Amino acid sequence: MEGTSCRILVVDDYKPWRRFASSTLQRQAGLQIIGEVSDGLEAVRKAEELQPDLILLDIGLPTLNGIEAARRIRELSPKPKILFASEDRSPDIAREALDTGAGGYVVKADAASELLPAVKAVLEGKPFVSASLSQQVLGTLNAVALRDRQHTENNPYLRLGHSALISEVLESVIDATDANFGTVQLFDSKNRVLRIVAQHGFEREFLQFFETVSCDVHCACGRAMKERSRVAVADVASDPLFSRDARGVLLRANVRSVQSTPLIDSLGNFVGVVSTHYNRAGGPSPHTWKHVDDLVASFRAKTDT
Numbered sequence: 104m105e106g107t108s109c110r111i112l113v114v115d116d117y118k119p120w121r122r123f124a125s126s127t128l129q130r131q132a133g134l135q136i137i138g139e140v141s142d143g144l145e146a147v148r149k150a151e152e153l154q155p156d157l158i159l160l161d162i163g164l165p166t167l168n169g170i171e172a173a174r175r176i177r178e179l180s181p182k183p184k185i186l187f188a189s190e191d192r193s194p195d196i197a198r199e200a201l202d203t204g205a206g207g208y209v210v211k212a213d214a215a216s217e218l219l220p221a222v223k224a225v226l227e228g229k230p231f232v233s234a235s236l237s238q239q240v241l242g243t244l245n246a247v248a249l250r251d252r253q254h255t256e257n258n259p260y261l262r263l264g265h266s267a268l269i270s271e272v273l274e275s276v277i278d279a280t281d282a283n284f285g286t287v288q289l290f291d292s293k294n295r296v297l298r299i300v301a302q303h304g305f306e307r308e309f310l311q312f313f314e315t316v317s318c319d320v321h322c323a324c325g326r327a328m329k330e331r332s333r334v335a336v337a338d339v340a341s342d343p344l345f346s347r348d349a350r351g352v353l354l355r356a357n358v359r360s361v362q363s364t365p366l367i368d369s370l371g372n373f374v375g376v377v378s379t380h381y382n383r384a385g386g387p388s389p390h391t392w393k394h395v396d397d398l399v400a401s402f403r404a405k406t407d408t
Contacts, residue, residue, distance in 0.1 A: 109226055110137045112153060114146040114169070115161040115188070120211065124159055124188065127218055134222070143167025150176045155183050157226060162189040162200060173203035178294075181261050186225045188214060197236055207231035259374040260291035260298050263406060269301045272377060272402040276364075277303060279394035280387035282379035284358065288316065288324055289375035297328055297376060304380075309356040312349070321346035324376045327363035331373060333392075335362040338384045353380075360386035364395055369407045 111128055113136060115121050125136045137153055140146045143164040150158060158176065162169035173185050185205035189196070190212070197208045206225035209217050210233040217233055224231040263269065269287050277285045284304035288297035297316040316322065318329035322345055327334045336342045337360050339353045353361070358380040366374040377399065379387065387395075 109134050109156045109222075110153070111135065111157045111159060111222075112138045112140065112146070112149055112155040112183070113159045114140045114143075114164065114172070115159075116141045116164055117161075120161075120188075124214070124218065127214075128159075128222065131219055131222075141165070143169060143172035146172045147175045147179065150180045150183055154180060157184045157186060157222065159186050159188055159222075160205070162187060162191060162196065170200050170203060173200070173205055177204050182265060184225050186221055186231070188218070192236065194236060197232065201232075208236065209233050210235055258290075258292045259372075260289040260300070263289055263374070264298075264300045266406070268402060268405055272398060273301045273303060275398045276377050276395055277379055279398060280362070280379050280391045282387065283382045284356070284380035286313070286324075286378050286380075287375060288313075288378070290328070290373050291315075297324060300375075305356060309352055312352045320349070322349045323361045323363040324378050327365050327376050327378075328373070331365050331367065333362065333364045335386050336360055337386050340384075356380075357382045359384045362386055362395075364399060366399060366402065368403055374403075374406070 111134060113121050113124050115124070121139045125139065128134045129136055137155055138149055140149050144166040146158070146160065146164070147167070160169045160173060164172065169187065176183065176185065185203070187200045187205055187208045188211055189208070190210070192210055200208055207221050207230060209221045209231070213233045213235060221231040273285050273287045285302065286299050286305070287301040289300050291298050295317065299310060299314055302310065313324070316325050316328070318325055323334045323336050326344060336344060339345060339350060339359055339361060345353070360381045360383065361378060363376050363378040365376055368374050381387070
């Protein structure tokens, strides 16, 4: 782990264990404890707020057990890796925990010798199970890891959500169309919704309203997702496409016109939508469409490799 920097959230309802885990991990160069949490619901909230690199997670937690907390964390915050640390030696419990997509499972009684190797393995994307359970569980863990990789590869939101290409394409399309604001939303194929992964210029109300968008939401990006074609709106104030709520949010964000262009991969699969927004009516000039299409094609080529 030398030369790396890893932000860790420790979740356990037993304070002495949290102290042991935190002090053990912080003695290792490159590991930083950014928070300690004692219940499952707070763990979900803190994971979304802090976006740690790793969550060290107990199972027997109040308000929400660790396995259910892991499932919710994976839905809301796919970035953090999860390492379970539990007193439970049951292979069935370990399998259920690993079935959430977690990278490893450490029995607390073995943590003195196994915690740091487990953290190192999980951060490197390698499965880890305490030696006392590995023969019974490891085969299942490998199957879970394979299924999780396949799930990620087939879900644009999980596969591309943290790619630097997202911000690059947004910045380029904003520049090409002389826009004031912009968003990139990727398709979460599991939940059949668009989720914002990059934005420029917007504040809380807009981001909360458009955080997740389904194809039945009356807005430009929802229509672009449904029809798989570009949607351009010259005047948000009068266009019947928008619901009253969506129109109000846009106008309060000083958006008067918008265009939404779908992102499609080389196999014809829907990936997401890049949208640009303008504080003037009329939207982008027609001559900019070729620039937008060229940028989208470049993005597709880079993500397909």
